[in-house]
Amino acid sequence: MDVNVILQAIINGLLTGSYYGLAALGLTLIFGVIKVINFAHGSLLMVGMFACYWVIKLTGWHPYATLLLVVPMLFFFGYAMQGILIKPVLEAQREVREPTEVIIVTTGVWYILDNLALMIFGAEYRVIQTPITGQIFMLGDYIFPKPQLYGFITTAVTSGLLVWFLKFTKMGKSIRAASLDRDAASLMGINQYRVYNIAFGIGAAIAGIVGCVLIPFYYVFPTVGVVFDVKCFIIVVLGGLGSIPGALIGGAIVGLIESIFAQYIASTWTELIVYVVFLAVLFIRPAGLFGEKRDW
Amino acid sequence: MNSGSKRKTIDTILKIALAVLVFTLPVWITSPTYLQILIMLFLFAYLTTCWNLVGGFAGVLPLGHSAYVGIGAYTSTVLWITWGISPWIGMWAGAVIAAIVGIFIGIPTLKLRGAYFALSTMAFGEGLRVLTENIMQVGSCVINGPRGICIPLVPGNNLALYQFVNKVPYYYIILIMLCIAVFITWYISRIRPGYYLAAGGEEPEAAQALGVNVAKYKVWAMGLSCFMTALGGTFLAQLTLYFYPKQILGLDFSFELAFIALIGGRGTIAGPVIGALLLRPVSEFTRIYLSSVLPGLHLVIFGLILILVMLYQPRGLVEPLSRFYDWVLDRLSGEKKEVKA
Numbered sequence: 001m002d003v004n005v006i007l008q009a010i011i012n013g014l015l016t017g018s019y020y021g022l023a024a025l026g027l028t029l030i031f032g033v034i035k036v037i038n039f040a041h042g043s044l045l046m047v048g049m050f051a052c053y054w055v056i057k058l059t060g061w062h063p064y065a066t067l068l069l070v071v072p073m074l075f076f077f078g079y080a081m082q083g084i085l086i087k088p089v090l091e092a093q094r095e096v097r098e099p100t101e102v103i104i105v106t107t108g109v110w111y112i113l114d115n116l117a118l119m120i121f122g123a124e125y126r127v128i129q130t131p132i133t134g135q136i137f138m139l140g141d142y143i144f145p146k147p148q149l150y151g152f153i154t155t156a157v158t159s160g161l162l163v164w165f166l167k168f169t170k171m172g173k174s175i176r177a178a179s180l181d182r183d184a185a186s187l188m189g190i191n192q193y194r195v196y197n198i199a200f201g202i203g204a205a206i207a208g209i210v211g212c213v214l215i216p217f218y219y220v221f222p223t224v225g226v227v228f229d230v231k232c233f234i235i236v237v238l239g240g241l242g243s244i245p246g247a248l249i250g251g252a253i254v255g256l257i258e259s260i261f262a263q264y265i266a267s268t269w270t271e272l273i274v275y276v277v278f279l280a281v282l283f284i285r286p287a288g289l290f291g292e293k294r295d296w
Numbered sequence: 297m298n299s300g301s302k303r304k305t306i307d308t309i310l311k312i313a314l315a316v317l318v319f320t321l322p323v324w325i326t327s328p329t330y331l332q333i334l335i336m337l338f339l340f341a342y343l344t345t346c347w348n349l350v351g352g353f354a355g356v357l358p359l360g361h362s363a364y365v366g367i368g369a370y371t372s373t374v375l376w377i378t379w380g381i382s383p384w385i386g387m388w389a390g391a392v393i394a395a396i397v398g399i400f401i402g403i404p405t406l407k408l409r410g411a412y413f414a415l416s417t418m419a420f421g422e423g424l425r426v427l428t429e430n431i432m433q434v435g436s437c438v439i440n441g442p443r444g445i446c447i448p449l450v451p452g453n454n455l456a457l458y459q460f461v462n463k464v465p466y467y468y469i470i471l472i473m474l475c476i477a478v479f480i481t482w483y484i485s486r487i488r489p490g491y492y493l494a495a496g497g498e499e500p501e502a503a504q505a506l507g508v509n510v511a512k513y514k515v516w517a518m519g520l521s522c523f524m525t526a527l528g529g530t531f532l533a534q535l536t537l538y539f540y541p542k543q544i545l546g547l548d549f550s551f552e553l554a555f556i557a558l559i560g561g562r563g564t565i566a567g568p569v570i571g572a573l574l575l576r577p578v579s580e581f582t583r584i585y586l587s588s589v590l591p592g593l594h595l596v597i598f599g600l601i602l603i604l605v606m607l608y609q610p611r612g613l614v615e616p617l618s619r620f621y622d623w624v625l626d627r628l629s630g631e632k633k634e635v636k637a
Contacts, residue, residue: 112596115596
């Protein structure tokens with residue numbers, strides 16, 4: 001096989017892996033702080049995609065301009081979801097570290113959102129023409145599709161901002177404190193549930209960003225979230241639940257597996273390879289690449 | 297006759313009446329549509345009872361049980377189509393394979409905590425679906441990938457080949473399977489391994505400290521659950537005579553089983569049956585009458601019920617219902633709550 005072909009496959013894999021990683025970033029942040037797997041994460045992403053789709057359709061904005069609307073919307077959505085639905089369950093199960101009841105509530109949200117979207121928008125796959133759809137950027141012999149390239153840059157900027165926020169702002173420090181030890185953090189005067197609301201809101205907002213990144217090159221349909229849900233679960237476990245670099249590197253790994261193996265075998269089989277790698281990681285090293293032992 | 301034993305008599309009479317009613321239902325209900333709904337109700341009650349052995353008693357959240365339904369359906373069907381082995385024999389082969397797979401998956405995953413276990417079972421189920429969709433044929437066994445398998449029809453009611461023209465035999469088969477499954481659950485809940493399982497499900501560390509090998513009992517429960525689930529898979533295959541990976545190995549199937557158990561009451565004997573009794577009609581009737589207008593409505597309703605149950609009745613609906621049943625018994629036996637206390 002040609003070296004150029006392999007290099008191009010690696011480029012494609014990294015570009016794809018970047019938005020996978022971004023999708024997983026929100027999930028891993030929520031798990032890291034609240035110790036809850038948000039099964040509705042893919043549905044939040046779907047909500048973000050539909051929101052972005054309709055804003056573009058109605059106003060004709062550039063997809064990245066819609067971030068101004070979609071990100072706050074998803075933030076409040078996540079904030080409210082945590083405050084209204086998850087907080088009561090967490091309070092009732094205070095002594096349990098990872099109550100399964102919360103997984104179930106988020107699964108309920110997943111089913112409601114996906115099927116509401118199905119009822120409202122129908123099952124058809126929608127695409128929308130944006131100024132960057134189908135555009136490419138050439139570097140030497142290598143092709144960088146612009147939508148994916150912008151996605152890569154967005155991932156870098158978003159994760160940089162997130163790390164800065166967690167490291168240097170007061171709220172970020174509170175979030176980190178609550179994720180290390182919720183009781184000790186409460187004793188230090190941190191309002192535990194407010195921190196959770198904000199962490200959940202940020203996680204949802206990141207899902208909204210992914211929605212906007214995907215719009216220029218991906219179909220929108222009510223169950224689009226499931227595709228990303230399963231990928232995100234695999235990525236966060238690969239990288240270690242709760243770890244930010246883990247999510248990004250896990251995303252890159254999954255992207256690379258998909259694009260490199262697609263050179264040799266049918267793409268339906270690459271999906272299987274991802275699952276096999278995932279189960280192998282779970283069996284051999286459940287904490288993933290950067291996870292903590294006590295989480296599993 | 298004191299009121300305590302009177303209460304017991306009424307309890308027995310009610311239960312016998314219920315049993316007689318259930319066993320004679322096909323006499324009253326002749327419409328195949330309603331019979332089909334009842335059969336599916338019992339099938340889901342049966343599968344959820346099997347799920348409950350792991351998801352309820354072992355205290356973890358399996359989200360990939362459709363994998364074992366699929367293993368049962370595919371094994372018995374392939375054995376029959378390829379070598380002419382009756383599904384009655386093939387279903388045991390499917391059950392053994394499912395149990396082995398379940399134990400193999402259970403050994404590493406049952407050590408994991410809640411979220412990790414849920415994710416790994418889900419990934420296994422999805423992985424198996426993708427694998428099945430990619431295989432057209434293994435040797436002389438036809439799998440047909442995503443198109444699924446159609447079971448060739450045999451003429452008339454054929455007990456030896458597990459195929460019947462009318463629904464009544466299916467009704468009794470699944471009813472007996474359900475009774476056996478409920479009995480097994482009841483039996484396990486009152487023998488020593490059952491106590492170990494419950495202890496390990498609620499407080500793994502404490503049980504471990506008392507010298508209970510929690511992991512071992514969980515793995516056995518997983519094996520038994522998968523074994524029985526696969527038998528249900530063969531039944532489903534014989535009932536519908538056509539199945540494909542997205543349906544029988546799908547995520548929605550796995551989630552529906554978990555939902556029924558959780559809404560009914562996980563870890564209880566009656567919970568799965570009550571859950572199926574409440575939820576199956578919702579899904580059947582919305583599918584029949586509203587699916588063309590509002591597709592997915594039944595899943596929205598499921599999701600809403602699920603969230604409400606988790607918020608207000610996290611142990612499931614079996615609790616308020618059994619309180620209601622006690623109240624009925626008290627009224628019928630003319631006994632006041634205060635007197636009893």
